Amino acid sequence: xxKVGKFVIEGGRKLYGSARxxxxxxxxxxxxxAAIMCDDGTCTIDNLPDIDDVKTLIGIIRQMGANVTETDRxxxxxxxxxxxSNKALFDELKSMRGSxxxxxALLGKFGQAEIIYPGGCNIGVRPIDQHIKGFxxxxxxxxxxxxxxxxxxDKLVGGPIYFDIxxxxxxxxxxxxxxxxxGVTTIDNAAKEPHVVDVANFLNSMGANIKGAGTDMIRIKxxxxxxxxxxxxxxxxxxxxxxxxxxxxxxxxxxxxxxxPKHLESVTAKLEEMGAEIIEESDTLxxxxxxxxxxxxxxxxxxxxxxxxxxQPMTSILSIAExxxxxTEGIFEGRFKHVDELKxMGANIKxxxxxxxIDGIKKLSGASVSAxxxxxxxxxxxxxxxxxx
Numbered sequence: 001x002x003k004v005g006k007f008v009i010e011g012g013r014k015l016y017g018s019a020r021x022x023x024x025x026x027x028x029x030x031x032x033x034a035a036i037m038c039d040d041g042t043c044t045i046d047n048l049p050d051i052d053d054v055k056t057l058i059g060i061i062r063q064m065g066a067n068v069t070e071t072d073r074x075x076x077x078x079x080x081x082x083x084x085s086n087k088a089l090f091d092e093l094k095s096m097r098g099s100x101x102x103x104x105a106l107l108g109k110f111g112q113a114e115i116i117y118p119g120g121c122n123i124g125v126r127p128i129d130q131h132i133k134g135f136x137x138x139x140x141x142x143x144x145x146x147x148x149x150x151x152x153x154d155k156l157v158g159g160p161i162y163f164d165i166x167x168x169x170x171x172x173x174x175x176x177x178x179x180x181x182x183g184v185t186t187i188d189n190a191a192k193e194p195h196v197v198d199v200a201n202f203l204n205s206m207g208a209n210i211k212g213a214g215t216d217m218i219r220i221k222x223x224x225x226x227x228x229x230x231x232x233x234x235x236x237x238x239x240x241x242x243x244x245x246x247x248x249x250x251x252x253x254x255x256x257x258x259x260x261p262k263h264l265e266s267v268t269a270k271l272e273e274m275g276a277e278i279i280e281e282s283d284t285l286x287x288x289x290x291x292x293x294x295x296x297x298x299x300x301x302x303x304x305x306x307x308x309x310x311x312q313p314m315t316s317i318l319s320i321a322e323x324x325x326x327x328t329e330g331i332f333e334g335r336f337k338h339v340d341e342l343k344x345m346g347a348n349i350k351x352x353x354x355x356x357x358i359d360g361i362k363k364l365s366g367a368s369v370s371a372x373x374x375x376x377x378x379x380x381x382x383x384x385x386x387x388x389x
Contacts, residue, residue, distance in 0.1 A: 007381060007384070009366075009381065009384030009385060009387075010389075011364075011366060011384050011385050011386055011387040011388060011389065012386070012387070012388050012389075013250065013385070014250050014251045014252035015246065015247050015250045015251070015252040015253075015254050015385070016252045016253050016254065017254060017255075018254065018255040018256070018257055019243055019254065019255075019256055019257070020256075020257040020258050021235045021236055021239050021240045021243070021256055021257065021258045021259050022047075022049035022050065022051075022235070022236050022239055023047035023048050023049045023074065023232075023233035023234065023235065023236060024049070024194070024195050024198065024233055024234050024235060024236040024237065024238075024239075025049050025051055025053060025054070025098075025236060025238075026098065026168070026193070026195040026236075026238075027194070027195035027198040027199060027233050027234055028045075028048050028049060028053075028054050028233050029053055029054065029057055029096070029098030029099075029101060030098065030101050030172045030176075030195065030198075030199040030202075031045060031198065031199055031202045031231065031233060032045065032048075032054070032057050032058065032061060032078075033057070033098075033101035033102050033104070033105040033176065034101075034105055034176055034199060034202055034203055034206070035061075035066075035078045035080060036061060036064065036066060036078070036080045036083050036102075036105050036106070036109065037080070037105050037108055037109045037176070037179075037180070037206070037226050038078070038080045038206060038226050038227065038228055039225040039226050039227065040225060040226075040227045040228065041227050041228025041229075042077050042078060042079045042228045043077070043078045043080075043206070043228050043229055043230075043231070044071075044075065044076070044077045044078075044228075044229075044230040044231070045075070045076055045078065045202075045230075045231050045232075045233065046072070046074055046075040046230075046231075046232050046233070047074055047075075047232045047233040047234075047235075047258075048074045048075070048076065048233055049074070049233075049236060049239075050073070050074065052095075052096075053096045053098060056092050056095065056096055057096070057098070057099070058076065059092065060088060060090050060092055060093065060099075060102075061078065061080075061083075063090060064083050064085060064088060065080075065082035065083045065084055065085065066078055066079060066080045066082055066083050067079040067081075067082060083109075086106045086107075086109075086110040086112040086113050086114065087106075087113075087114040087115075088102045088106065088113075088114070088115040088116070089114060089115070089116055089148065090116065091116070093115060093116045093118060094116060094117075094118075096118065098118075098169075099115065099116070099118045100115065100118040100128060100131065100149075100169060100173060101169075101172060101173055101176060102115050103115050103131070103135075103149060103151060103173060104131075104135075104172070104173035104174065104175070104176030104177040105176045105177075107135065107140060107151050107152075107153070107156070107176075107177045108156070108176050108177040108178070108179060108180045108181070109180070111152065111153050111154070111155065111156060112151070112152040112153070113149075113150070113151045113152075114148055114149070114150045114151075115148070115149055116147060116148055116149075117144065117147045117148065117149055128149075128169070128170070130163050130164065130165065130167045130169075130170035131167075131169060131170045131173045131174070133161070133163075133164075133170075134161050134163070134170055134173065134174035134177070134187070135151050135173075135174070135177060137159055137160070137161045138153065138156045138157060138158065138159065138161075138174070138177055138178060138181055138185065139153045139154070139155060139156055139157045139181075140152060140153040140156065140177075141153065155182060156177060156178070156180070156181035156182065156222075157181060157182045157183055158178055158181045158182060158183035158184045158185035158186075158220065158221075158222055159183070159185060159186075160185075160186050160188065161174060161185065161186065161187050161188065162188040162189055163187070163188070163189040163190065164189075165189075166189060166190070166191050166216075166302045167191060168191040168193050168195070168196060170191075171187060171190045171191040171196050171218070172191075172195075172196055172199050174187055175187070175196075175199065175200060175203065175210060175213075175218065175220060176199075176203070178220040178222065179203050179208040179209075179210065179220055179222065179223065179226070180208075180222055180223060180224070180225075180226070181220075181222040182222050183221075183222055184219065184220065184221050184222070185219070185220040185222070186217065186218070186219050186220075187217070187218040187220070188216065188217055189216055190212075190213075190215070190216050190217065190218045191302060191303070192214050192215065192216065192302070192303050192304065193302070193303040194214075194234055194237055194260070194263045194303070195234070196213055196214070197213045197214045198233065198234045199213075200213030200218070201213070201231075202229070202231050203226070205229035205230075205231050206226040206227055206228070206229050207223055207225065207226050207227050208220070208223055208226060209221040209222075209223055234260060234263075235258045235259050235260055235263075237259075237260070237263040237264055237307070238307060238309045238310060238375075240256055240259045240263075240264055240285070241264055241267040241307065241309075241310045241313075242310065242313050242378050242382075243256055243287075244256065244264065244267055244268075244271060244278075244285065244287050245267070245271070245310065245313045245314060245316070245317055245382060246313070246381075246382045246385060247276075247287040247289065248271045248274065248276040248287055248289045248293065248317060249293065249316060249317035249320070249382055249385065249386045250382075250385050250386050251289045251290055251291075252288075252289070253286070253287075253288045254286070254287050255284055255285070255286045255287075256284060256285045256286075256287070257283070257284055258283060259283060259284060259285050260283070261280040261281075261283075261285055264285065265304065266304060266305060266306045266307070267306070267307075267310060268280075268285075270296060270298060270306065270314070271287070273294070273296050274293040274294050274295075274296055274317070274321065275289065275291050275292075275293055275294050276288065276289040276293070277289065292320070292321070292322050292362075293317055293318070293320065293321040293322065293360075294321060294322055294323065295318065295321040295322060295323030295324055295325040295358075295360055296318070296321070296325055297325060297326045297327075297328075298311070298314060298318075298325065298326070298327045298328070299327075299328040299329075299330050300328070300329050300330045300331050300335075301330050301331070302331070305330075308329065308330070308331035308332055308335060309375050310375075311327060311329055311335055311375075312335060312338050312375045312376050312378065312379035313375065313378050313379045313382050314327065315327055315336075315338070315339065315342065315349065315356060315358060315379060316342065316379045316380070316382040316383040316386070317382065317386070318358045318360065319342055319345075319347035319348070319349065319358055319360060319361065319364060319383070320360055320361060320362065320363065320364060320386060321358070321360035322360055323359075323360060324357065324358065324359050324360070325357075325358040325360065326355060326356070326357055326358070327355070327356040327358065328354060328355050329354045329355075329356075330354070333353075333354055335375075336351045336354075336356055337372040337373065337376060338371070338372055338373075338376035338379050338380060339351050339356060341369040341370060341371075341372070341376070341380055341383075342364075342369075342379070342380075342383055344367040344368075344369055345364040345365055345366070345367045345369065345383055345387055346361060346363075346364050346365045346367075347361065347364060347383075348360075348361055363386075363387070363388050364383055364386060364387035364388070365387055365388055365389060366384070366387045366388060366389030367387075369383075369384075
């Protein structure tokens with residue numbers, strides 16, 4: 001990839017070989033934010049993905065006063081004893097969605113927090129009302145002024161919290177704030193995603209008392225202090241799923257290393273329904289496909305349903321599937337912006353609201369296309385791999 005962010009892809013080749021899956025981005029940004037809550041000792045975190053969001057967040061944590069040492073590729077040691085300010089007012093935060101975890105971490109650590117309103121890909125409405133509702137339930141006052149979110153509480157006190165909608169970000173943020181609150185906090189209708197569990201496990205490794213992560217009811221008993229620990233971030237299910245879809249789309253024989261097959265069951269089921277062969281072992285997945293994919297119907301749902309982050313790559317493979325597929329986007333209303341780009345490559349797709357009707361063609365044609373967001377970029381790379389020219 002060059003400096004202007006352009007890939008030139010010569011398509012029409014099958015994929016063979018192996019790839020090692022990186023650490024999970026969505027877990028990493030939550031865990032790095034949680035590390036600043038450490039009261040005693042250092043946190044050693046490994047299997048961090050080599051991506052801009054992680055580098056940006058590490059840079060911000062350093063600016064806040066933490067001493068961050070990179071001991072190996074993908075491994076950092078964080079000493080947060082120098083973090084004395086409850087503010088994270090850095091322009092870099094505008095480029096990433098996961099920056100809002102600093103709000104929960106700083107509120108939990110100091111009882112007060114100020115951060116710049118988070119950014120991220122434009123894929124539809126992404127309100128933080130459930131985050132605010134949760135902080136208020138813990139006794140915090142939350143206001144937004146001039147693009148800055150401010151939260152403060154004389155004392156955080158646990159209590160029952162019910163989310164109106166399932167929200168990964170709100171679940172993690174409330175866990176961060178509540179783990180040092182007085183008493184017991186229960187989160188009902190909590191998100192069950194693997195990275196929610198990973199952040200909870202990291203906090204427990206620091207001495208927090210969190211039970212039920214991975215279910216729709218999480219119980220957090222507040223503790224007075226958090227200590228250092230050593231922790232490894234889980235593999236990224238979305239990166240793994242993207243590789244799986246690419247391998248099935250292009251055909252061939254690909255083995256993925258450093259995966260948790262359990263996290264990918266919804267993807268495996270759909271690819272097998274399309275005709276791919278998926279072979280699971282303890283921490284590897286092998287994807288084999290030597291036929292044209294079959295059309296399927298698909299709806300994105302919160303975990304353990306099919307991930308919204310893999311809907312766009314899936315439309316690329318379905319554009320060459322045999323028959324008609326119907327894809328329903330159940331999470332974000334702005335997740336079909338890539339369809340116009342696929343149409344430039346010859347795809348036959350009609351979008352009606354949150355539903356895409358895809359009539360598969362035998363081959364896509366190479367074209368100049370633009371990524372509207374991160375996952376759209378992944379979808380267009382897969383389209384380029386399977387296109388002619």
